[in-house]
Amino acid sequence: MMNRIDRRTFIRQSIRTAVAVSAAGCLPALDLLALPAHAASMPPLAVRKGQDVPVLVRETLSALGGMANFVKSGDIVVVKPNIGWDRTVEMAANTHPEVVKTLVLLCLEAGAKQVRIFDRPCNDERRCYTQSGIRAAVEQIKSDRVSLEYMDRRAYKELAIHGGQAFDRWEFYMPAIEADRLINVPIAKHHSISRLTLGMKNLMGVIGGNRGRLHHKIAESLSDIASVIHPDLTVIDATRILVANGPQGGRSEDVRITETLIASPDIVAADAYATTLFNLKPEDVSTIVAAARRGLGVMDLRQMRMV
Amino acid sequence: MRLSSWTYARRVSQSFCLAVFLWLFLQTEYRGVDQLAYPVSLLFRIDPLAALADLLAPGPFSWQILWPALVVVLLTMLLGRFFCGWICPLGTTLDGLGKLVGRGRKPFSPGWRRVKYYLLIVTATATLFGVQLLGLFDPLAIFLRSLTLAVYPAYNYGLNRVFDVFYEYEVPLLSSAIKGSYPVFRDHLMAFYQPIFTLGLFTLIIFLVILLLERVEQRFWCKNLCPLGGLLGICSRYALLQRTPQKLCADCQLCDSFCRSAAVRDAGHMRSECLLCMDCSGFCPEERVRFGLRTGTDNNLAVDLQRRGVLTAMAGGVMLAPVVRIGPVTHEQNPYLIRPPGAQPEEEFLQRCVRCAECMKVCIGRALQPALFEAGPVGLWTPLVVSRIGYCEYNCTLCGQVCPTGAIAPLKLPEKQKNVIGLAVIKKDRCLPFAKGVECLVCEEHCPTGKKAIVMEEKDTLVDGEIRRIKFPRVVDRLCIGCGICETRCPVEGASAVRIINEGESRRQRSGVPAGPYG
Numbered sequence: 001m002m003n004r005i006d007r008r009t010f011i012r013q014s015i016r017t018a019v020a021v022s023a024a025g026c027l028p029a030l031d032l033l034a035l036p037a038h039a040a041s042m043p044p045l046a047v048r049k050g051q052d053v054p055v056l057v058r059e060t061l062s063a064l065g066g067m068a069n070f071v072k073s074g075d076i077v078v079v080k081p082n083i084g085w086d087r088t089v090e091m092a093a094n095t096h097p098e099v100v101k102t103l104v105l106l107c108l109e110a111g112a113k114q115v116r117i118f119d120r121p122c123n124d125e126r127r128c129y130t131q132s133g134i135r136a137a138v139e140q141i142k143s144d145r146v147s148l149e150y151m152d153r154r155a156y157k158e159l160a161i162h163g164g165q166a167f168d169r170w171e172f173y174m175p176a177i178e179a180d181r182l183i184n185v186p187i188a189k190h191h192s193i194s195r196l197t198l199g200m201k202n203l204m205g206v207i208g209g210n211r212g213r214l215h216h217k218i219a220e221s222l223s224d225i226a227s228v229i230h231p232d233l234t235v236i237d238a239t240r241i242l243v244a245n246g247p248q249g250g251r252s253e254d255v256r257i258t259e260t261l262i263a264s265p266d267i268v269a270a271d272a273y274a275t276t277l278f279n280l281k282p283e284d285v286s287t288i289v290a291a292a293r294r295g296l297g298v299m300d301l302r303q304m305r306m307v
Numbered sequence: 308m309r310l311s312s313w314t315y316a317r318r319v320s321q322s323f324c325l326a327v328f329l330w331l332f333l334q335t336e337y338r339g340v341d342q343l344a345y346p347v348s349l350l351f352r353i354d355p356l357a358a359l360a361d362l363l364a365p366g367p368f369s370w371q372i373l374w375p376a377l378v379v380v381l382l383t384m385l386l387g388r389f390f391c392g393w394i395c396p397l398g399t400t401l402d403g404l405g406k407l408v409g410r411g412r413k414p415f416s417p418g419w420r421r422v423k424y425y426l427l428i429v430t431a432t433a434t435l436f437g438v439q440l441l442g443l444f445d446p447l448a449i450f451l452r453s454l455t456l457a458v459y460p461a462y463n464y465g466l467n468r469v470f471d472v473f474y475e476y477e478v479p480l481l482s483s484a485i486k487g488s489y490p491v492f493r494d495h496l497m498a499f500y501q502p503i504f505t506l507g508l509f510t511l512i513i514f515l516v517i518l519l520l521e522r523v524e525q526r527f528w529c530k531n532l533c534p535l536g537g538l539l540g541i542c543s544r545y546a547l548l549q550r551t552p553q554k555l556c557a558d559c560q561l562c563d564s565f566c567r568s569a570a571v572r573d574a575g576h577m578r579s580e581c582l583l584c585m586d587c588s589g590f591c592p593e594e595r596v597r598f599g600l601r602t603g604t605d606n607n608l609a610v611d612l613q614r615r616g617v618l619t620a621m622a623g624g625v626m627l628a629p630v631v632r633i634g635p636v637t638h639e640q641n642p643y644l645i646r647p648p649g650a651q652p653e654e655e656f657l658q659r660c661v662r663c664a665e666c667m668k669v670c671i672g673r674a675l676q677p678a679l680f681e682a683g684p685v686g687l688w689t690p691l692v693v694s695r696i697g698y699c700e701y702n703c704t705l706c707g708q709v710c711p712t713g714a715i716a717p718l719k720l721p722e723k724q725k726n727v728i729g730l731a732v733i734k735k736d737r738c739l740p741f742a743k744g745v746e747c748l749v750c751e752e753h754c755p756t757g758k759k760a761i762v763m764e765e766k767d768t769l770v771d772g773e774i775r776r777i778k779f780p781r782v783v784d785r786l787c788i789g790c791g792i793c794e795t796r797c798p799v800e801g802a803s804a805v806r807i808i809n810e811g812e813s814r815r816q817r818s819g820v821p822a823g824p825y826g
Binding site: 247250 | 337338339471474475499671672700701702703739745746747748749751752753754755756757758759763778796797798
């Protein structure tokens with residue numbers, strides 16, 4: 001039989017516990033306790049360089065044990081590139097179409113039942129899908145298992161963000177959440193407030209609502225989002241990167257050819273490594289720090305298993 | 308009522324033309340290529356009133372675009388008002404929906420016929436003196452405007468709701484069929500984004516009034532009010548196509564009650580009023596009615612315009628010009644009067660724009676909205692860029708491509724990207740970093756000019772008693788083209804913290820200032 005307590009005892013105990021917890025929370029050192037919660041220790045991270053994009057993608061993935069490690073036969077897979085802007089490939093504003101195409105092919109080879117590709121762009125969707133070259137690249141695959149889709153305005157749903165620091169609820173795009181696998185394929189770019197836009201920021205493409213509001217507390221907001229959406233794999237396209245006037249770019253002067261691909265099942269690890277391409281450290285990007293603190297992944301470059 | 312094969316031919320022609328115009332209307336949208344594949348504004352290229360507006364506007368007549376309108380005029384001179392009976396989509400709509408709204412059969416005061424001529428004279432004279440109002444009464448503009456601003460948005464909204472219901476609730480059999488048809492509708496028969504227009508309801512009411520006038524009299528609009536009908540009526544005065552018999556027959560008089568434009572009278576046939584619907588060649592019990600080349604005595608019965616009326620109308624037109632200029636110059640008075648890129652200087656723009664709404668239909672970013680009084684007393688239905696609703700897409704040149712009268716010049720993409728339509732101004736009392744000490748960069752992030760026209764600058768600032776380093780946006784005037792995406796996307800609720808004003812617009816004529824807003 002349970003040990004019954006009376007109301008008074010209950011209230012007293014509750015208050016005591018609350019005071020103790022908040023006192024502990026006030027100690028800045030204890031903030032670190034919130035570190036890796038569901039982050040795997042020593043996540044694998046693959047970094048490869050190469051000029052031939054399809055080969056580069058395949059090499060990077062095989063370093064991680066192949067796509068079969070992430071996609072199982074019969075899975076519904078969502079590939080989420082950055083198709084945010086009405087810009088051509090050379091302007092380095094959107095994910096490279098060949099990266100997207102090769103990843104989709106790898107998913108098909110791994111036996112995916114269906115591969116869906118979408119993003120919620122900032123410019124007109126139709127223009128972005130075409131101008132980015134991603135429409136043409138996906139159409140080349142000619143498979144009825146692959147679809148490049150405009151996001152359906154009816155498929156957003158407001159979800160609670162447990163432990164959210166900036167928001168306690170937000171609208172999410174359900175097909176991205178309900179898919180068996182989510183492959184996050186950002187491009188590495190300069191950004192004025194979050195400094196860089198990488199894997200975590202790319203997740204903003206599968207949420208609804210007034211996304212501008214996220215920028216007021218960008219680090220906390222992106223961590224909130226990332227605590228709801230967990231990509232199974234993040235592949236950062238750094239075949240060419242945008243070093244200024246991002247995230248939209250539009251000038252070839254701001255583009256650097258880096259011929260690199262970074263991939264990891266740990267979104268924070270991939271983002272953390274990508275900072276080095278911009279001569280930055282993971283600590284310089286507040287979103288990465290906030291996410292690591294929330295236990296969403298590893299940001300310490302020494303705590304990763306380079307494969 | 309017996310129908311002749313001519314009537315069937317006319318109905319086929321009407322349906323075919325309406326279908327073509329509706330199909331072109333649906334193609335007036337971005338479909339994956341930067342250059343529109345079809346002459347979507349065909350309706351206004353065959354429109355003599357649009358041609359008249361272009362002719363009387365400054366600059367040479369646009370032969371290459373508007374020659375079909377001259378063909379229509381020439382054919383009218385030979386055949387009569389075939390356009391009204393066989394082609395005009397508004398006429399077809401009235402014929403088609405007349406039964407639905409109920410048709411008035413009582414003859415209406417014949418004096419009203421003159422109104423359309425007077426309306427034509429007033430508007431044409433005013434146009435000659437620099438105030439172009441032809442588009443307000445042009446039936447083709449009314450048709451397309453109503454379709455664009457009211458009917459099509461309502462149609463889209465309705466259909467979307469139907470699809471939504473079946474998306475949310477699973478109804479056996481029905482749901483799967485309706486869901487299956489959704490992609491076809493979405494991709495070919497509906498707008499990509501739900502169209503939203505400020506004057507939707509207002510435009511709809513006017514369209515409904517024209518439609519309801521059918522209850523007074525069949526083709527009331529065409530018979531009594533339509534200035535295009537008036538123009539074509541004047542052109543057909545000496546047409547060679549003639550109906551026989553030219554008068555009402557003493558023994559029958561059926562024509563008197565059945566003719567939709569009451570063009571057959573005791574004294575003769577009103578050639579300029581006959582819409583060539585050819586119904587009489589069918590219903591005539593004696594099968595007397597023929598249409599053929601004019602021979603023998605001509606019993607044409609012209610509408611008596613009355614010299615006094617004509618002179619009054621002309622005087623009215625002449626007076627309009629100074630009267631509408633009584634107020635201050637609107638585009639100097641209203642800083643939010645932003646015109647699409649490639650728009651002519653305001654004065655000429657108003658003279659050229661026939662308010663056809665083609666540009667608003669095609670606008671990819673939903674930026675173009677019809678003006679009520681924002682553009683002055685004669686700016687009704689002209690296109691305004693309302694950036695809080697939508698922005699001008701950086702890589703898009705569609706509005707210039709569809710404009711039939713050159714009010715918006717067709718610009719090549721590099722020219723368009725340098726065409727300044729306005730200037731972004733940050734409202735520090737609303738902008739988050741300034742007003743609240745909160746970081747925000749949405750305007751900078753979206754700014755499309757390769758080298759950004761909005762830059763973020765870090766400054767120390769006092770927030771809640773402590774000094775914080777915050778990034779503030781600043782507009783670089785010489786780079787800003789006024790596309791308005793910053794205003795559209797500004798996350799501040801309600802009024803945007805950044806607004807586009809028409810300062811520095813390329814089209815404004817200045818003296819002594821080098822090209823570009825600030826050189």
